[in-house]
Amino acid sequence: MSLLEIKxxxxxxxxxxxxxxxxxxxxxxxxxxxxGPNGNGKSTLAAIIxxxxxxxxxxxxxxxxxxxxxxxxxxxxxxxxxxxxxQYPVEIxxxxxxxxxxxxxxxxxxxxxxxxxxxxxFMKLMEExxxxxxxxxxxxxxxxxxxxxxxxxxxxxxxxxxMLNPTLSILDxxxxxxxxxxxxxxxxxxxxxxxxxxSTILITxxxxxxxxxxxxFVHVLFEGEIVKSGPKELALELEEKGYEWLR
Amino acid sequence: xxxxDMDNYxxxxxxxxxxxxxFSCNISQLKTFRINQYNGFFFENNKNNEISxxxxxxxxxxxxxxxxxxxxxxxxxxxxxxxxxxEGLFIYIPDNISLEIxxxxxxxxxxxxxxxxxxxxxxxxxxxxxxxxxxxDDTVNGNISSTESNINIFLENNSSLEYYKMENINNSSSIIxxxxxxLANNAQLKTFWLSINGGNIKNNLNVSFEGEYSKAxxxxxxxxxxxxxxxxxxxxxxxxxxxSSIQNYKGILDDSARAQFKGHIRVMKYASFTEAMQNNxxxxxxxxxxxxxxxxxxxxxxxxxxSHGATVGQLDESAMFYMRSRGISERSARMLLxxxxxxxxxxxxxxxxxxxxxxxxxxxxxxxxxxxxENCVLLCNTPCGTFDIDMSKIN
Numbered sequence: 001m002s003l004l005e006i007k008x009x010x011x012x013x014x015x016x017x018x019x020x021x022x023x024x025x026x027x028x029x030x031x032x033x034x035x036g037p038n039g040n041g042k043s044t045l046a047a048i049i050x051x052x053x054x055x056x057x058x059x060x061x062x063x064x065x066x067x068x069x070x071x072x073x074x075x076x077x078x079x080x081x082x083x084x085x086x087q088y089p090v091e092i093x094x095x096x097x098x099x100x101x102x103x104x105x106x107x108x109x110x111x112x113x114x115x116x117x118x119x120x121x122f123m124k125l126m127e128e129x130x131x132x133x134x135x136x137x138x139x140x141x142x143x144x145x146x147x148x149x150x151x152x153x154x155x156x157x158x159x160x161x162x163m164l165n166p167t168l169s170i171l172d173x174x175x176x177x178x179x180x181x182x183x184x185x186x187x188x189x190x191x192x193x194x195x196x197x198x199s200t201i202l203i204t205x206x207x208x209x210x211x212x213x214x215x216x217f218v219h220v221l222f223e224g225e226i227v228k229s230g231p232k233e234l235a236l237e238l239e240e241k242g243y244e245w246l247r
Numbered sequence: 248x249x250x251x252d253m254d255n256y257x258x259x260x261x262x263x264x265x266x267x268x269x270f271s272c273n274i275s276q277l278k279t280f281r282i283n284q285y286n287g288f289f290f291e292n293n294k295n296n297e298i299s300x301x302x303x304x305x306x307x308x309x310x311x312x313x314x315x316x317x318x319x320x321x322x323x324x325x326x327x328x329x330x331x332x333x334e335g336l337f338i339y340i341p342d343n344i345s346l347e348i349x350x351x352x353x354x355x356x357x358x359x360x361x362x363x364x365x366x367x368x369x370x371x372x373x374x375x376x377x378x379x380x381x382x383x384d385d386t387v388n389g390n391i392s393s394t395e396s397n398i399n400i401f402l403e404n405n406s407s408l409e410y411y412k413m414e415n416i417n418n419s420s421s422i423i424x425x426x427x428x429x430l431a432n433n434a435q436l437k438t439f440w441l442s443i444n445g446g447n448i449k450n451n452l453n454v455s456f457e458g459e460y461s462k463a464x465x466x467x468x469x470x471x472x473x474x475x476x477x478x479x480x481x482x483x484x485x486x487x488x489x490x491s492s493i494q495n496y497k498g499i500l501d502d503s504a505r506a507q508f509k510g511h512i513r514v515m516k517y518a519s520f521t522e523a524m525q526n527n528x529x530x531x532x533x534x535x536x537x538x539x540x541x542x543x544x545x546x547x548x549x550x551x552x553x554s555h556g557a558t559v560g561q562l563d564e565s566a567m568f569y570m571r572s573r574g575i576s577e578r579s580a581r582m583l584l585x586x587x588x589x590x591x592x593x594x595x596x597x598x599x600x601x602x603x604x605x606x607x608x609x610x611x612x613x614x615x616x617x618x619x620x621e622n623c624v625l626l627c628n629t630p631c632g633t634f635d636i637d638m639s640k641i642n
Contacts, residue, residue: 050572078574090569094587103583104573111574143587160573 003028003199009060018044020224029196033215034203037243041224042203046172050084051077079111081167085157085174092144100144101163129162133189151182158189170201175209187212207239256363259286277600279351287366289336305339312337335367342373349379358390368398372406379409386416395423402434410438414445421447432458440467442477449478456490467496468592470612471504478507485514491522498529500536511543514551525555
């Protein structure tokens with residue numbers, strides 16, 4: 001059984017159709033890159049999988065581990081193992097990263113019928129996972145993303161991903177706004193978390209990220225449809241020829 | 248709660264001390280010097296009072312102060328404002344006293360029939376003295392009462408006061424506080440005004456700068472639901488140069504609650520180099536909740552820095568989605584956001600144990616649990632509501 005199956009997905013916002021029949025299958029252990037010019041539906045696709053309700057799905061279905069994903073609430077999807085790395089992580093003044101993560105982990109555990117994680121275990125987990133993205137120890141006591149640099153925000157996304165150990169991660173433009181050092185750290189974090197049990201969808205419009213995180217498949221989302229899929233070499237071809245040759 | 252018919256209230260008389268003796272308030276991990284008032288009356292010889300802090304500090308009734316400490320009363324020109332046989336509490340902190348342990352005034356209200364309570368207090372913080380004061384209002388049953396407290400507080404040169412006001416009375420009762428702070432030179436005042444429970448709350452807070460280089464940092468939080476009404480009327484009068492004031496008030500309103508914030512800053516002609524800031528932020532959880540926020544700046548000097556801001560809004564939807572995408576339920580996400588919104592008010596408070604307690608009270612209040620200190624259980628007939636989103640409340 002595939003981990004994620006998107007079948008003929010159509011969606012619109014305020015009457016404007018954005019996705020016009022997307023088909024995508026992701027199996028466990030795979031890394032998929034979705035590329036394409038801005039404004040062609042990449043972030044919309046990510047948001048729909050995560051459960052943002054400003055979009056109206058007009059046709060098609062999304063099956064995740066055999067379940068109809070579109071029927072689940074945002075938090076249920078997270079507890080089922082879906083993680084969205086935000087293109088623009090949100091600042092939450094007054095909520096510390098540790099409190100935020102503790103609440104998230106324990107609510108996910110509650111969903112699965114587990115007791116809250118013991119505090120000591122949680123602290124240990126924080127220490128361990130902070131290292132993966134070289135997250136500054138001081139940041140953990142600060143409010144979520146408040147006053148963080150662009151690089152720190154993206155590192156914090158991968159840190160949260162490491163903490164929550166999702167089955168399917170969708171990283172939306174995680175490379176945007178990163179300098180080359182931050183990119184390397186973020187990418188090595190993602191690579192460290194890669195396993196045969198989880199899958200990743202990378203959304204990007206630069207080939208650059210794929211030098212660091214090598215995908216198994218590359219798809220091009222263009223004007224609301226996946227117009228081309230191929231092996232990792234497709235990314236290089238796109239880099240060379242631009243998106244226009246797909247027309 | 249909207250209208251209070253005073254005809255049905257009986258004026259409170261000095262109660263029997265024994266009726267209150269079982270009541271005490273403990274803030275865990277925090278030692279305070281406790282001063283008890285029962286139905287607005289101070290009992291000098293009450294054994295629950297812990298007022299023998301040092302022999303220099305005077306804590307007595309105003310009547311005793313007139314008799315024994317006449318010179319202090321006269322030096323403050325207080326005689327005009329004190330009536331013959333005036334009941335009330337008098338606290339005098341002499342010069343050069345720094346108390347790490349806070350004073351705590353506990354106003355316990357126990358009404359057996361609808362009563363109106365009027366109390367008066369005078370507090371003087373001497374030169375170079377540094378004091379923290381926690382003032383709690385608590386009703387011990389659900390019966391109706393109406394309290395008006397008048398407090399005059401003087402901060403002498405180079406003194407400081409951190410003042411915490413906890414309003415936690417049953418929702419059948421009302422309270423009006425008239426609090427006047429007078430600051431001499433280089434005095435530092437910080438206030439934290441927390442209106443947590445109470446049917447009708449009205450706080451008149453006046454700060455008057457009578458010396459130079461003084462600072463007032465005024466913080467407030469109001470949480471109101473059901474039919475609660477909370478008004479904060481702040482008046483800061485900059486009469487001398489080089490003083491600064493900050494007003495930071497926040498509120499969350501649920502159901503049909505109503506609140507008013509009026510922040511009046513007056514800068515007199517000779518008060519050059521004044522800095523005055525004001526900020527009032529509100530979250531409305533229903534479309535029946537109402538807040539009126541009104542900055543009022545009255546400035547007679549050109550050499551000043553003044554600012555004001557007010558917001559009325561809902562919880563941040565993008566933050567909600569972000570939190571939920573991590574597996575946090577909608578309810579918990581709202582609670583976390585509201586809690587963070589509230590506790591920012593306490594960021595400048597220095598008594599850690601009290602901040603912990605207040606955070607706990609705020610958290611429980613948001614969850615709709617009875618939110619009082621361990622020993623002073625609010626025996627409300629009308630338990631407080633939940634700050635929870637119930638879509639049926641909105642339409």
